[in-house]
Amino acid sequence: MPQEMLVRYRSGKETFEVATHPGAVTKYREGTLKSLDEVLVSDVVFTDYHKRLRASELELKSVFGENYNKEEVLDKILRKGDFQLSAAERRQKLEQKRNEIIEYVHKNFVDPKTHLPIPRMRIEQALETVRPRIDMDQSADRQVALMMSKLSACMPMKKHQVEGTLRVPHGVLGASNAVIRSYCTVAREHYTSEGAVLEIMISPGDYDAFIKALNNASKGNFHLDIAGAAASAAASTEEKPGKKTKPKGTKGRHG
Known part of the structure; x- marks a missing residue:
């Protein structure tokens, strides 16, 4: 040393x-x-x-x-x-980033046969097989994208995305559009006299951050239906699952 x-x-x-x-x-x-x-x-x-x-x-x-x-x-x-990091610090940071990658795959991918989340142990075994070069300074999602072909070759995996219908009034659509496009895949969209109706797909791991960002951009003025249950700008990370409230500034009925 x-x-x-x-x-x-x-x-x-x-x-x-x-x-x-x-x-x-x-x-x-x-x-x-x-x-x-x-x-x-x-x-x-x-x-x-x-x-x-x-x-x-x-x-x-x-x-x-x-x-x-x-x-x-x-x-x-x-x-x-x-x-430069010491050898011990470098090992610690690499292990931390490796765990972030495992957690990202566990939260955002499923087994295409069972449609269930991939167990962390199985992801860890796949990383041992693939032995990718892990970058301490690069985000977990970016590194998973780069190693996707090698990982999926030894561990079948499918990106799990939540589908929903998002309604945003014209008045806040301009401010909200960048947030929507950065977090979601927009499959279809059409416009009414009230605003935009978008069919979106989003990774479960991005959902809370998306709701928070959209809430800020739209000042709480949007309505999102996920898997048959209505969600809204009030669906913040602090609320209990399934709680439905009418956020300030949001008009219309919330199921």
């Missing part, structure tokens, strides 16, 4: 580096470590640590101001600079 890890802060043409103890920067940013002494190998700011080139007063003042404070400079470098 290296004795120190570098944090590199860039501003314009200037680069500043400080040496830290392995794993300490993440804990400092999370608030687990609060003292600079617990994080830094030394409080010296370098322009090139490997060449042991120390930052001059002129270089520091050009970026941090004439009356810069040394501790504030070190804090900024630690919080805003780039650094």
